[in-house]
Amino acid sequence: MVRQLHPLRLLLAGSVLGATLALSGCSAETAAQWGRFGLPEAASDRAPFVGNLWVGAWIASLVVGVFVWGLIVWVMIRYRKRQPDEQPRQTRYNLPLELLYTLVPFLIIGVLFFYTVQAQNGVLAKETTRPVTTINVIGQKWSWTFNYMEASNPAVGAVVHEAGTIDKIPDLYLPVNKPVRFNLASADVIHSFWVPAFYFKLDVIPGRQNSFDITPDKVGVYSGKCAELCGTYHAAMLFTVHVVPEQEYIAYLKSLKANPNNVGEVTPPEYPNVVPTVPAVEGEKK
Numbered sequence: 685m686v687r688q689l690h691p692l693r694l695l696l697a698g699s700v701l702g703a704t705l706a707l708s709g710c711s712a713e714t715a716a717q718w719g720r721f722g723l724p725e726a727a728s729d730r731a732p733f734v735g736n737l738w739v740g741a742w743i744a745s746l747v748v749g750v751f752v753w754g755l756i757v758w759v760m761i762r763y764r765k766r767q768p769d770e771q772p773r774q775t776r777y778n779l780p781l782e783l784l785y786t787l788v789p790f791l792i793i794g795v796l797f798f799y800t801v802q803a804q805n806g807v808l809a810k811e812t813t814r815p816v817t818t819i820n821v822i823g824q825k826w827s828w829t830f831n832y833m834e835a836s837n838p839a840v841g842a843v844v845h846e847a848g849t850i851d852k853i854p855d856l857y858l859p860v861n862k863p864v865r866f867n868l869a870s871a872d873v874i875h876s877f878w879v880p881a882f883y884f885k886l887d888v889i890p891g892r893q894n895s896f897d898i899t900p901d902k903v904g905v906y907s908g909k910c911a912e913l914c915g916t917y918h919a920a921m922l923f924t925v926h927v928v929p930e931q932e933y934i935a936y937l938k939s940l941k942a943n944p945n946n947v948g949e950v951t952p953p954e955y956p957n958v959v960p961t962v963p964a965v966e967g968e969k970k
């Protein structure tokens with residue numbers, strides 16, 4: 685007698701096999717990243733604000749999703765066509781139901797808005813209790829310039845800078861567990877300063893200074909990028925962030941100071957000319 689394989693059993697066997705393969709292929713790090721819904725490992729004191737908002741929004745979306753998918757499946761089964769000429773019961777102009785599905789989305793948006801504003805206030809709050817290390821950042825097509833404003837720091841005694849070019853990705857050194865104030869300025873168009881591991885980015889806008897405070901709290905090397913499509917070589921606007929112990933930070937600034945080309949502050953033009961000038965065409969002059 686041939687025993688037929690029930691489709692449900694096949695499905696179950698497939699699921700077990702799939703889950704085993706997926707789990708055995710996961711390193712502990714990948715599994716942890718799943719727990720953060722894809723976020724990289726955090727390296728700043730402001731990370732929990734955006735991290736919790738991100739994870740919370742995913743959980744809320746999944747709760748709503750499971751509820752809606754459940755309703756869909758339930759309706760498909762409960763009200764399926766049983767008789768050939770059966771017309772399902774029609775429900776129209778059900779005011780309570782219509783009010784419900786109009787108001788519930790507003791409620792969901794309201795809750796998300798509340799937590800978003802809270803997270804925004806958290807990441808943008810200025811450091812008030814501890815002294816800050818100031819770094820003036822300039823975004824320029826297509827790299828970054830970092831000015832370390834350490835003139836009053838006796839260990840350095842000068843403002844030093846490092847300017848990146850499209851061929852040389854600049855390094856940004858930061859002391860671990862020290863609050864840093866970033867002042868962002870643009871030399872030309874809108875860029876966006878982004879260090880994914882800090883869970884933070886902020887636009888760099890010509891003619892306007894944006895600033896934020898953050899405390900890197902984990903020694904390591906992280907990637908930094910421009911997060912605003914700013915032109916042809918936008919993808920080349922990378923930088924490398926080194927979060928290091930303070931002595932190493934000071935040593936790096938001193939090594940910059942040893943080269944006279946790196947001493948002094950680079951400032952963006954006061955009125956960046958963001959509109960390219962078009963040369964006059966012959967014969968159009970009046």
Ligand SMILES: [Cu+2]
Pocket residue numbers: 823874875876910911912913914918921
């Ligand atoms: Cu850019």
